[in-house]
Amino acid sequence: xxxxxxxxxxxxxxxxxxxxxxxxxxxxxxxxxxxxxxxxxxxxxxxxxxxxxxxxxxxxxxxxxxxxxxxxxxxxxxxxxxxxxxxxxxxxxxxxxxxxxxxxxxxxxxxxxx
Numbered sequence: 767x768x769x770x771x772x773x774x775x776x777x778x779x780x781x782x783x784x785x786x787x788x789x790x791x792x793x794x795x796x797x798x799x800x801x802x803x804x805x806x807x808x809x810x811x812x813x814x815x816x817x818x819x820x821x822x823x824x825x826x827x828x829x830x831x832x833x834x835x836x837x838x839x840x841x842x843x844x845x846x847x848x849x850x851x852x853x854x855x856x857x858x859x860x861x862x863x864x865x866x867x868x869x870x871x872x873x874x875x876x877x878x879x880x
Contacts, residue, residue: 787846789831799830803847 790806792798794813800806806828807818815821821828833846837854844854 785846785848785851787831787833787835788829790828791830793825793828803849 786801786803788801788803790800790803792800792806792809792813794815798809800809810817810821815824818828834843835846835851836842837844837858839859842854842858844851
């Protein structure tokens, strides 16, 4: 379901807004912030930076706001980012249907670390 989810640019569905609970700040521009990892990743390409690891090596941590959720299935701490939550669910909970997860698992149980 990731391809379908990636097509939801500008989507204002509550689960998409809730799931992006981190803010990524571009230290190259010193003016751009993103609440979506995918958008931040695309932005890095403008600066010819190939991925988050390369960015961190040169500029340090990109997070200006860092939040975690607790997975209600396995209690693992997961970065509150739609892509990271989706990856966790695909990797660890393949048999769980997306709608169930969006209604039951994605609750506002957060651990904030700013």
